[in-house]
Amino acid sequence: MPAISQTVDRVIQAVSIKYNNIVYEMKQAGDDVIVLSLGEAFFDIPLFPMDDLPMPAVYHYSHSRGIIELRKLLADFFAKTYDVHFDPETEIIVTAGSKAAIHMAFMAMLDPGDEVVILEPYWVSYTEQVRLCQGVPVSVPLETPVTDLERFITPRTRCIVVNNPNNPGGHLYSLAELQTLYALAQKHDIFLLADEAYSEFVLDPKQFHSLGSVDKHFTHSIVCNSISKNYGLSGWRLGYVIGNPTLINAVLKVNQHLVTCPATILEHYIARHFYEILEITRPQIRAVVEKRAQVLAYMDKIGLKYLPGDSTFYTFVSIDPSSLDSDAFCTRLLREFHVCAVPGIGYGASCDRHIRVSVGTESWERTTRGLDIIRALVAATTPR
Ligand code: PMP
Numbered sequence: 001m002p003a004i005s006q007t008v009d010r011v012i013q014a015v016s017i018k019y020n021n022i023v024y025e026m027k028q029a030g031d032d033v034i035v036l037s038l039g040e041a042f043f044d045i046p047l048f049p050m051d052d053l054p055m056p057a058v059y060h061y062s063h064s065r066g067i068i069e070l071r072k073l074l075a076d077f078f079a080k081t082y083d084v085h086f087d088p089e090t091e092i093i094v095t096a097g098s099k100a101a102i103h104m105a106f107m108a109m110l111d112p113g114d115e116v117v118i119l120e121p122y123w124v125s126y127t128e129q130v131r132l133c134q135g136v137p138v139s140v141p142l143e144t145p146v147t148d149l150e151r152f153i154t155p156r157t158r159c160i161v162v163n164n165p166n167n168p169g170g171h172l173y174s175l176a177e178l179q180t181l182y183a184l185a186q187k188h189d190i191f192l193l194a195d196e197a198y199s200e201f202v203l204d205p206k207q208f209h210s211l212g213s214v215d216k217h218f219t220h221s222i223v224c225n226s227i228s229k230n231y232g233l234s235g236w237r238l239g240y241v242i243g244n245p246t247l248i249n250a251v252l253k254v255n256q257h258l259v260t261c262p263a264t265i266l267e268h269y270i271a272r273h274f275y276e277i278l279e280i281t282r283p284q285i286r287a288v289v290e291k292r293a294q295v296l297a298y299m300d301k302i303g304l305k306y307l308p309g310d311s312t313f314y315t316f317v318s319i320d321p322s323s324l325d326s327d328a329f330c331t332r333l334l335r336e337f338h339v340c341a342v343p344g345i346g347y348g349a350s351c352d353r354h355i356r357v358s359v360g361t362e363s364w365e366r367t368t369r370g371l372d373i374i375r376a377l378v379a380a381t382t383p384r
Pocket of ligand 1: 039096097098099100123163167195197225226227228229234237238239
């Protein structure tokens with residue numbers, strides 16, 4: 001058989017997908033599994049009528065920057081909500097999911113051997129996307145303060161990635177932290193990419209700062225965001241990337257050769273119902289972020305430790321002092337106790353003492369039952 005690319009061969013599968021596939025098989029076999037591993041929160045959202053969307057435009061390719069109505073709407077939303085200002089004509093591209101937006105941004109900035117600084121715990125795809133671009137991911141161990149990042153920067157560094165708020169830790173970056181990062185990016189003349197996919201999943205919206213409110217002209221900054229999480233529409237594959245015109249033109253080239261444009265009908269649908277959907281999801285997002293806070297309180301009560309952070313619907317739970325590594329722990333948790341969480345090792349080498357527990361999909365009763373089982377498994381695997 002002909003060989004496949006070594007670059008692709010080196011890329012690893014997302015660990016969360018591996019576990020969720022096992023869950024799927026177990027459920028098919030009739031097992032009841034408490035699923036604390038999914039990267040989604042489930043919301044009730046109605047389907048608005050589609051027959052009033054513009055015909056025949058919905059059937060055809062759109063502008064490869066995305067339809068202008070949606071770009072203008074997003075520019076207006078960012079101005080009103082975050083005091084972030086960008087030109088909808090030249091500084092944004094609507095993409096087929098933010099995963100593609102982030103990957104295309106990496107393609108636009110990296111040459112082989114270039115480095116990208118990524119803070120652990122990191123979303124699994126950053127490192128693999130950098131590798132797919134023949135770049136080198138440089139991991140920053142857990143709980144390294146942003147004031148201590150400079151030592152990870154070399155002459156080959158092209159970008160620092162921050163996930164604000166962070167999946168899986170729930171950390172929300174303060175204005176001071178973003179300013180420190182921006183100063184670092186300026187000093188070394190490198191990009192700072194903020195992945196803001198969970199921007200609505202915060203306890204106090206005033207505490208969330210989009211990176212464009214710090215780097216007003218996007219000289220060094222790139223903001224990626226998504227319709228998946230905040231709107232509960234992950235299956236629609238809509239995201240966007242905001243940056244200066246030079247960077248955006250480079251992303252545009254990549255986008256034109258890879259996907260042309262996202263699904264036109266969905267762009268029109270979102271452009272028409274953006275605020276209605278947000279009004280419907282916001283209270284549900286609030287409920288899940290508050291549930292997360294209650295879950296932390298429950299963990300305090302039963303003696304489980306976790307990474308500090310109050311945003312998103314994920315928690316990063318410590319399995320210390322268990323003798324198992326995170327993969328062995330999650331495998332036993334799933335196979336023996338039918339509870340699925342994601343091994344921390346998937347989020348960076350320094351994260352093997354943690355597991356990711358998502359509170360987005362299961363009821364309170366089942367979530368706390370899952371946590372009790374995690375607590376018991378930690379105890380049962382702790383050396384005397
Ligand atoms: N960033 C983060 C941190 C994520 O967790 C995800 C999805 N799990 C994405 C980006 C990609 O989201 P999408 O492609 O659905 O917009």
